[in-house]
Amino acid sequence: MSKRVVIFIPSIEEGGVEKNLYIVSDYLIKKDLKIDILTCNYNKKKKLNKNVKFIGTKNSFWFNKNRKVKYLICLLYLFFYLLFNKSKKIVFAFQANIYAILISKLCLTTVITRSNSSPSGWSNNYFKKKFYSIVIRLANDVMVNSYQFKKEFKKLFNIDAKCILNPFDKSYFSYENKTIKKKGFKKLSIISIGRLTDQKDHLTLLKSAKLIDSKLNPRITIIGKGEKYNSLVNFIKKNKLNKIVKLIGYQQQPTEYLRDADIFILTSKYEGLPNVLLEAQYFKKYIISTNCPTGPKEILLNGKAGDLIKIGDYKKLSSLINQFPKRKKKILNMIKHGSKYFSRFDYRLNCEKYLAFVKNSF
Structure with missing residues (x-):
């Protein structure tokens, strides 16, 4: 299968999102999917399957920059990558979902998202909630990682997100x-x-x-x-x-x-x-x-x-x-x-x- 999946995760840190990235990307590669990872953290290469292709800067200057800076750099990379790379692909956003959706749609590319943290931290802000509600609907598919999260998504944004629990790899x-x-x-x-x-x-x-x-x-x-x-x-x-x-x-x-x-x-x-x-x-x-x-x-x-x-x-x-x-x-x-x-x-x-x-x- 020659289809490519571009996983968008500008800042690879040391938390649960990253553990899921390592597990899921490795599994998808073993199932014959081509995986590109767009990030500012090339220093995490050893933690990923050797067949992962890295997109984005490999310069160590960006490794420890804050998330907002990494988001900006990777969003620029994403725009030009989608604009000039015509192979069949989809964008799978693990971070900065809203911005990844906007750029993907601007470049006429299929985009799916994974939300990993409850919007309770910011959904009381009317404008953020409204903007998010409008843009998230542009995604081709949305997933969350708990059934309570799924209910929350339905209540806040009237979106029927798919629920996939975190895969736990005992190895x-x-x-x-x-x-x-x-x-x-x-x-x-x-x-x-x-x-x-x-x-x-x-x-x-x-x-x-x-x-x-x-x-x-x-x-x-x-x-x-x-x-x-x-x-x-x-x-x-x-x-x-x-x-x-x-x-x-x-x-x-x-x-x-x-x-x-x-x-x-x-x-x-x-x-x-x-x-x-x-x-x-x-x-x-x-x-x-x-x-x-x-x-x-x-x-x-x-x-x-x-x-x-x-x-x-x-x-x-x-x-x-x-x-x-x-x-x-x-x-x-x-x-x-x-x-x-x-x-x-x-x-x-x-x-x-x-x-x-x-x-x-x-």
């Missing part, structure tokens, strides 16, 4: 990886993984840390990097949390820390279908998550596979942490319930849906 998580050595003293190990941004709201976790019973000997590890790093460090210092909270930055193998944890916590204000929750569920961890739009409630089966709290409710979060020793039987049942239904994220099942989604657009 990424080899049990041969070296695990973190446990300390000699008994402690309650708590972990949170995610970019240090306002969306992830790690401040809620830090506020809860002040209320955790010291007898539990809590140790909170926050993995990730981002623009909120300094403000989080200042909060930790001001509230004398240095002994129990550690910010350890981005880690190439965060699952080494995840395996050692007793509790996994997600405090986001909005999400799509967060991969970190899938990973925590796969490793059979007790999960506490905000009931934010849209994915956590779905992954945690309405609270049957983990505890859900209101966004920003640090008091409830600390209360659940303090109750951990007394609720072990109930927590074990929640973990078992999550494992029972984990097959819905099956790698092959959901990758086949991606393949059908792409093929139907040619």
Whole structure:
């Protein structure tokens, strides 16, 4: 099959979107599709299938620029690529969907999109919502990654998006990886993984840390990097949390820390279908998550596979942490319930849906 798919993802970072990019692009190539990736992050080449063709700048100058700059550069590349390359192709937008749609349509090219994060973060802005609602309809097809997300899309934009859950590739998580050595003293190990941004709201976790019973000997590890790093460090210092909270930055193998944890916590204000929750569920961890739009409630089966709290409710979060020793039987049942239904994220099942989604657009 000589058809080409141009995956538009200007900024390849270190999150869930990128994990899906690696998994899906690899699967599509194995099914004889030709994959071009348009990005400013040529430095991520080694993480992708060797048969991926890179479009766009390969200059290291752009690797660490902010998203807006990368979007602009890649949109210019997309315009000229579509204008002068006449081979049969479709654009599959993973980022900057609206702008990718406009340029693709200007160049008379089929475009499909993948939305990965709930519009709750910006849909209260009337003009943004209206503009998005008009342009998204120009796409040839739209997909989202959770059923709650699909309902939200229908309610906000009256669009019947296709839902494909994130494919979970167990081969990424080899049990041969070296695990973190446990300390000699008994402690309650708590972990949170995610970019240090306002969306992830790690401040809620830090506020809860002040209320955790010291007898539990809590140790909170926050993995990730981002623009909120300094403000989080200042909060930790001001509230004398240095002994129990550690910010350890981005880690190439965060699952080494995840395996050692007793509790996994997600405090986001909005999400799509967060991969970190899938990973925590796969490793059979007790999960506490905000009931934010849209994915956590779905992954945690309405609270049957983990505890859900209101966004920003640090008091409830600390209360659940303090109750951990007394609720072990109930927590074990929640973990078992999550494992029972984990097959819905099956790698092959959901990758086949991606393949059908792409093929139907040619």
